[in-house]
Structures are given as C-alpha cells and as structure tokens.
Amino acid sequence: MKRLVTTLLVLIGLSTGAAMAGSTYPDIPKAVGAPHPEGNDYMRLNHMRLLRHDRNLTVHDGDRSIKYSIKECVACHAVMGPDALPISVQEKGHFCRNCHEFAAVKIDCFQCHNSKPEDGFIDLLKQNPPATDDEIQAYLDGMSQ
Amino acid sequence: MKLPALNNKSERPAELNRREFFKSGAAVASVTLAPGVTLMAFGGEASANADPGKRWGMLIDVNKCSTDCNACVTACSEENGWKLDGNPETDPQWIRKIDLKHKETGREASLPMMCQHCETPPCVDVCPTGASFKRVDGIVLVDKHICIGCRYCMMACPFKARSFVHEEIEDQKSNAPRGKGTVESCTLCVHRVDAGRVPACVESCSATGNGAMMFGDLNDPNSEIAQALKNYPSMGLRDDLRVNPGVRYTNL
Amino acid sequence: MDRTVYREVKPTPAIWLMAVIAAAFIGAAGLAVLYIEHHGHIVTGMNNQIVWGLPHVFAIFLIVAASGALNVASIASVFGKIENKPMARYSGLLSIALLAGGLAVLVLDLGRPDRLIVAMTKYNFTSIFAWNVILYNGFFAVVGAYLFVQMARNISPKVVKSVGTAAFVWRLALTTGTGSIFGWLVARPGYDAAIMAPLFIIMSFSFGLAFFILVLGTTFPLTGRYIGPNLVKRLGRLLGVFAVAVLYFTAIRHLTNLYAAEHGDFERFILFSGNIYTKLFWIGQVLIGGVIPAAMLLRHAENTTKGQVILASVLIIIGGFAHLYGIIIGGQAFPLEIFPMYEVTSTFADGQINNYTPTIYEWALGMGGVALAVMIAGMGVVALRILPMNLSDRNIDPTEPDF
Numbered sequence: 001m002k003r004l005v006t007t008l009l010v011l012i013g014l015s016t017g018a019a020m021a022g023s024t025y026p027d028i029p030k031a032v033g034a035p036h037p038e039g040n041d042y043m044r045l046n047h048m049r050l051l052r053h054d055r056n057l058t059v060h061d062g063d064r065s066i067k068y069s070i071k072e073c074v075a076c077h078a079v080m081g082p083d084a085l086p087i088s089v090q091e092k093g094h095f096c097r098n099c100h101e102f103a104a105v106k107i108d109c110f111q112c113h114n115s116k117p118e119d120g121f122i123d124l125l126k127q128n129p130p131a132t133d134d135e136i137q138a139y140l141d142g143m144s145q
Numbered sequence: 146m147k148l149p150a151l152n153n154k155s156e157r158p159a160e161l162n163r164r165e166f167f168k169s170g171a172a173v174a175s176v177t178l179a180p181g182v183t184l185m186a187f188g189g190e191a192s193a194n195a196d197p198g199k200r201w202g203m204l205i206d207v208n209k210c211s212t213d214c215n216a217c218v219t220a221c222s223e224e225n226g227w228k229l230d231g232n233p234e235t236d237p238q239w240i241r242k243i244d245l246k247h248k249e250t251g252r253e254a255s256l257p258m259m260c261q262h263c264e265t266p267p268c269v270d271v272c273p274t275g276a277s278f279k280r281v282d283g284i285v286l287v288d289k290h291i292c293i294g295c296r297y298c299m300m301a302c303p304f305k306a307r308s309f310v311h312e313e314i315e316d317q318k319s320n321a322p323r324g325k326g327t328v329e330s331c332t333l334c335v336h337r338v339d340a341g342r343v344p345a346c347v348e349s350c351s352a353t354g355n356g357a358m359m360f361g362d363l364n365d366p367n368s369e370i371a372q373a374l375k376n377y378p379s380m381g382l383r384d385d386l387r388v389n390p391g392v393r394y395t396n397l
Numbered sequence: 398m399d400r401t402v403y404r405e406v407k408p409t410p411a412i413w414l415m416a417v418i419a420a421a422f423i424g425a426a427g428l429a430v431l432y433i434e435h436h437g438h439i440v441t442g443m444n445n446q447i448v449w450g451l452p453h454v455f456a457i458f459l460i461v462a463a464s465g466a467l468n469v470a471s472i473a474s475v476f477g478k479i480e481n482k483p484m485a486r487y488s489g490l491l492s493i494a495l496l497a498g499g500l501a502v503l504v505l506d507l508g509r510p511d512r513l514i515v516a517m518t519k520y521n522f523t524s525i526f527a528w529n530v531i532l533y534n535g536f537f538a539v540v541g542a543y544l545f546v547q548m549a550r551n552i553s554p555k556v557v558k559s560v561g562t563a564a565f566v567w568r569l570a571l572t573t574g575t576g577s578i579f580g581w582l583v584a585r586p587g588y589d590a591a592i593m594a595p596l597f598i599i600m601s602f603s604f605g606l607a608f609f610i611l612v613l614g615t616t617f618p619l620t621g622r623y624i625g626p627n628l629v630k631r632l633g634r635l636l637g638v639f640a641v642a643v644l645y646f647t648a649i650r651h652l653t654n655l656y657a658a659e660h661g662d663f664e665r666f667i668l669f670s671g672n673i674y675t676k677l678f679w680i681g682q683v684l685i686g687g688v689i690p691a692a693m694l695l696r697h698a699e700n701t702t703k704g705q706v707i708l709a710s711v712l713i714i715i716g717g718f719a720h721l722y723g724i725i726i727g728g729q730a731f732p733l734e735i736f737p738m739y740e741v742t743s744t745f746a747d748g749q750i751n752n753y754t755p756t757i758y759e760w761a762l763g764m765g766g767v768a769l770a771v772m773i774a775g776m777g778v779v780a781l782r783i784l785p786m787n788l789s790d791r792n793i794d795p796t797e798p799d800f
Binding site (some may be wrong): 229232233234235236237238241242243244245246247248249258267269270271272273274275291292293294295296297299300301302303304305308309310311312313325326327328382383386 | 434436437438439444445446448449507508509510512513515516519520521523524525526527529530578581582583584585588729733735736738739740741742743744745746747752
C-alpha cells in the first residue's frame, strides 16, 4: 500500500514537473491585425472581463462603438486551415482553443457566437490579389460598429 | 485584481478615433447598401447608444401582403441564420406567415407575424433573470448570456413569437448569435437598426414590390410611419391585453 | 399520554433495498440529464408549442406536495393539536425532501442548467419565478430552523410555536407563488385566473397529506414500529375534506371560465373534446383523485381501515398527477387565439391543437426527482432522531394530559 501511494505521488510529481517545465506550453498563433496596446499579458489575464463588460453595453444599451467585441477577436485572431480559410473552434489549432485547452477552462462563448470571422472578413481574406495589411487593419478597425 | 475604469472612454483616445470613423461610415452605408424608398425616408445616422427618445416600430398593410409571398421569412432566415429543418415542432421561427379566413364572412388574408415588440412585454415581466428585456428604444430582446432556458417567456408571449433552440448550432451569423438551450425571437434586426438600416424583412418586402411593411420611429411625428398611423386606421394584435405592440397592422 | 421517544431507524435489508432502488432511479435521471444536455431538448417530447412537459408536472407536483407535507407539523405547532406532535419532525423532513426532489427536476430541465448561478444571482422582481427562487430557498431555511428547534434540547415551546408559525406562513406564500406561475399568464385562456393560487394551496394540502400518509404508512411497518388505526383514521378524515375542497375549487375555476365567452372554446376543449385531457380531467382528476377517495374517507369515516386510508392516499396522488398534467400540458395544448373569429394556418402550428408525447428521458428525470425525495427522507430518518418509536392511539387520546 505504502509503495503504491509513493509511486502515485512520484507519477503526479513527474507530470506536473513536465507541465511546469513548459514542454506542453501551447502554441500561440500570430494575429492578423495590429497588437493590443494593453499588451498580451494584460489580455491573457483580462480578456474575459473586458468582453463581459462590453457585451452588456452592446446588448442592453445598443452601444456598438465598444472596444472589445468577440467579432473582432475571432477575426483578428483567425487561424487558417489547409484550405487557407479560418478554422472553427471545433478544430485543433484555433486561437482560443489552444490556450483554453492548456488551461482546462471551458469556453462558453461559441455555444452562441461563431468562432470564425464574419462573412465580410472571410471575403477579404479570400480576395485576389490578396488584401494588404492596411486593408485588413482598416476592416478590423471598422468592426466595432 | 484591479481593472482600469472601463466606463471612462475619454481615457482611450484610440476609442474616440474609431467611433468617429464609424459615424461617418454609417451615414454612407445607409445610402449605398439599401436604396429603398422607405429607407431614404428613414435615412439614418448611427448613434453610439440606443436612443430613449425613439420607439422603433412597424406598420404592416395586410392588403398588400400576398398569400404566396414568403420573402420576409426567407430574408429573416438568411439575415439571422436560422433554418426550417423539416421538424416543424422544434424548428426556430423568428417570423412566420399566417393565413387567415374569417369564420363568418369567409374573408381571406395573409400577414407576417413576429415579435410585436410590446411596450409592456409579458415576456419581460416573467423572465426570472432579466434576460428578456426591452431596450430604451422599444426593441425587445433576449440577452442570451444570462438566459437560463426556463421558457417561461414562451408561456407568457401572447403571439407565440419566441422559439427555443433545441439543438446545437454551428456557424451562426456574426450579427445574430444564437445557441442551444436559450430562447430567441425577432430582434427587429437590431444590428441593422443600430447601423441606421431597416430590418431585413422590410427591405425584402419592398424589393418584391408589395411594399407591405413599413419601418420607422413611432415617436417621431414627422416619420412616414407616424404619418401613416395618424391618417389611416390600424390595430395592434391582442389590443385587449393593452401590451401596446410596436408592430401594427392595417386593413386587417 | 406516553412519553414520545424518537430514535434513528436501523437500516434493515428492506431499507437498503429501497435505497438501492432509489439510487438506481436517481442514476437513471442523471444519465437522462446528461443526454438531454448533450443533444439539446430535441431528444425530449417538448417543443416550441409544448414548452413545459412531463418534468414540470413532476416538479410542480413535488413542490406542491412539499408544502402540503408540512400540514401535520403546522397543525401540531400552530393550531396546538398535541396528537400530531410526534409526527411533526417527520412532516418537516418530508417537506424538505419533496421540495429538494422537485427543484432538482425543475433545475435540471433548464436549457442551460449550467447557469444555475445566474438564476441565484440575478433577479427580475416583476417575475413570480424570481420570487419563487427566494421562496423555495427560504423554505429550506425556515423549515430547517423549524426542525432544529423541534429537535434541540431546552427550547421553549413558545419558540417552537413561533418558528412553526413562520414556516406555516412561508409555505402559504410558497404555494401562492407556485400557483401564480400559472395564474398570471394573461394571454393564455388556461392560465389567466387568480383562483390558481388558492387552488394550488388547497391542492398542496391534499397531495402533501396524501404523500405523508403513504410514506408514514409504509415506513412504519418497514421499520417494525407501530402506528395506531385511529391516528390514521383521523388523518384520513382530514384528507377527505381536502379532497372535497380541491373538487370545489376546480368546479369554481371551470364555471368561471365557462361564463366568459372568450374562454368557452378552451373549456369545451378540456371538459368535452380534448381527448386525453378530457379523460384525465373526468376520470383521473375528478373520479380517481376526487370522488372515489372522498367517498372512501368520509362516507363511513368511523369504520375506515388503515389500508383504505392508504389506498385513498394513492388515488389522490394519481389524481393529483392527472390534475397537474391537465393544467400544465392541457393549457399549452390548446392553441393561442391571436385572431378571434378567424381560422388560421401557418408553419408554426397556429390554430392547431398541439401534441405532446413524453420520451423515456422525461420520465427518467421526473421519477429521479421522486426517488431523490425518498432518498433524502430515508437518509434523514436513518441519521437523525426523526421518527417516534411508536404512534399508538394512546398518544392521540386528547383526554390524556401531555407530559
């Protein structure tokens, strides 16, 4: 019995150690648009609070000129699949999924919201010749309306 | 953890720029995107918040609505991403066509039916969490973030305007988030209204040439809709309940 | 009068068997909930027309019965009937257990049961549902306190009486709230009557007492304790009066509706042409749940046996289910009338009688709620000194002085 407990403890220790060593730290795909002025560390800690705050402004007060909208999240952080189109959260490698899987936190957003950008943005990405960075940034800036 | 004061927008110069960009953008959009007569009359400029001075409403001319036309339903479904999937009992239906035949006189009529955006909505009264609410400009909505799916609003609605999402949904329209286990209904295309446009059903109705649906601000005495309501007889459905619907019908 | 001695119930094999059966039902309900939550309500019989189904019938029955199960305790503490005192603890425990079972069903049928915390933290006070959340939670607290003062040592009878009175008032408020869920829906002809609240109160008296008698009548023999025939007879006579009162309120409800021409079609549906709902009304609710048990309990009240009282209780419970099924499902099955004097057709079942066929998952969830109530009551009597060692008729003879 004692030996069993010791073995288990060692195993747990090893696995946490491995996680802490960063070997399984998630890949963070690069975003399409300009970086957050607040910095990534701030966003990692606070994105859910910002979203929750601004969603109430939009849904209840009709304020469309908010700074943090999930539509803009999924557009700017779109990750392209093999067909060069944005993938959904159902697929491995989706921006939100990568970290949330690592942190073992369930995402409740995509039960209702689309995890892929809106049609207009996808059209922009499909454009031939490809859209310039400025065009993409201009579209993203326009999304909070 | 301390958060910055989120309400204080003046602290964020980037925010102001963005909003300005939009105000001009919306004025242009309202002209180029929907060149209908109603729309021109409505005009429009996006404001930052829902305007408490307005009450959005609709006037439906039953005489102009034809039995075999389903354009408003199709347009709504396309705009908001809901589909009739062959399960009439559980499929969502934000807007539906109802065919009427008078029991005594045999008169026949057809009309679109959706959330009536009541002034005193029973769905809002009964909602335990406040998920069912009325915006200051009269639009009745479900905040799906706090809807627990109890369906009491569906019991209370006099118009059967609401449906419950019975299945998992994928690939929603970005402007119309909707998901399993919550209640939904016509939003009066709130995303379009906030951008200074008219609801999809109204736009499609004028595109067919029937022009049976008119949208506008009931509180503005000079609006086309207020003028029409002033000059011609109209009624709200279940007027006996005194819920004062924002959707009104004429020639019914 | 004998000194009443309360003892924990020894878990006999029969009690273990009951626990295993109840656990199996609770497990099945758990699986059903997971299944419904995973697939959505599409796998149930509920739909956009019948939005509340069998789980709600079970839930409302259990909640209504919970309030009524407190009858015996209230009669003892508030109205000073000493002969009921030995059963008061059990009465309180059972009402907590029934409420827990009912609420579990109600909550697990939500579209988003994972958002229970939202229901507990965000209140819209124009909603009777929101008030009910407070009334239900408060009921646990008040009846819990009531149980505590009954069981703790050195608590003055005055305190017991005042806490008991608080519990009595609270349960009346609770049932008023529950009835008002169906009384304040102005748009539906089946649900727009103020009589719903008092009707639900009298239903709670009847169903709750029937449930109490049934469990008392079965637990006592199971645990080898004695219960006197006169005591059961008295409870039975009270139950008979309640059954008649339910019939009376039901009659008034339908007569009022019949008088209003706008409700005529709805009444014709329930009383004559509604097929299943008409059968449930006349056979289930009126005959099995009302006339027959009332006759059994009241006609030769002096000669009723323990078995007859228990049988009548079972009939009242069956009739109660039929009654609530008729109110909840029948009220939704009848189409909403938006265009008076018009025949209507649409793709959304306008003008049609709506169909409802519950699936196995709804049954499993509902039965799980009953099993949960039984389990909680069972665990209560095993762990705590709830049940008296005997309930012989010497205890109830009012000529004997209390000790």
